[in-house]
Amino acid sequence: KRPYVYVTRKMPAKMINILESVAEVGMWESEETPVPREILLEEANKADGLFTVLADQIDEELFQAAPNLKVVANLAVGFDNIDVQAATKRGIAVCNTPDILTDTTADLAFSLVLMVGRRLAEAVECVKTGNWTSWSPFFMAGADVHHKTIGIVGMGSIGEAVAKRALGFQMNVIYHNRNRKIETEKALDVSYRSFEDLVVESDYIVCLTPLTDATKGMFSKEVFRKMKNTAYFINASRGTVVVEEDLVEALREGEIAGAGLDVFHQEPIDPNHPLLQFPNVVALPHIGSASVETRGAMIVHCCENIAAVLKGETPVSLVNKEIKC
């Protein structure tokens, strides 16, 4: 019997034809709406492989309903929507899409640096709404980016790619990471700081760390209080690395100069959320890796990972390397 793979979001047919050569393929009908939980569980029950997105919770309950499941390929570098430990216990391969999206995501993170520093969203709005009146010395004057200090929290491959962009803007680049990256320090002109020192010294903090028990809520009241009042906070990792109420308070109290956010606790964020009421907050709809080229490559990569596991091979992007494929 041919294996069955369920794809939880509508994907272009020509991008998933690799899958069709190894399995029967079922696919959720919508590009925008997440698959309802009951349908996901029903499909998982039949599936040898699942092609998932960040909106799908892949947990113990799902694994219990999926006796034949061998592989879950997530269309993202992050996999905090998947209970990897539970998958590993059952010998299910978990795959992600690292590397392919590194430069695209770094471009977006660095765009947020420019947007918040130079007040680009406010400036665009001002022109469109007829509020560009006359020239005045400090009209829409923001903060410089060049020669400022950028503090990168989470120095994985995306962190390194942001560092390269920052060095091109002649910024002073400091970073914090669980493990110090001596090779990176040699290859790039960047230096390590404790988290506390990074927070105090940075003009722009860019958070790119994965969501783990250790990083959940790491940006809290105390951290925002230690930041310079002129500093900006940028988050392109996961919403829950920040205590959002504390960020709101820091913005309200002027503890920091502004924030650039691609991720939130609740996605999509409620348009009435207090964070969206500040002119010095730039909010984006979680589009870090969203270029046509990169998303296409990510989709193909997920299919290749699933096909590899179904053929009994080790997939290129295996998260839980301890399992046997």
Ligand code: GLV
């Ligand atoms: C997006 O957030 C990703 O993890 O790829």
Ligand code: GLV
């Ligand atoms: C924090 O920066 C981490 O990478 O754990």
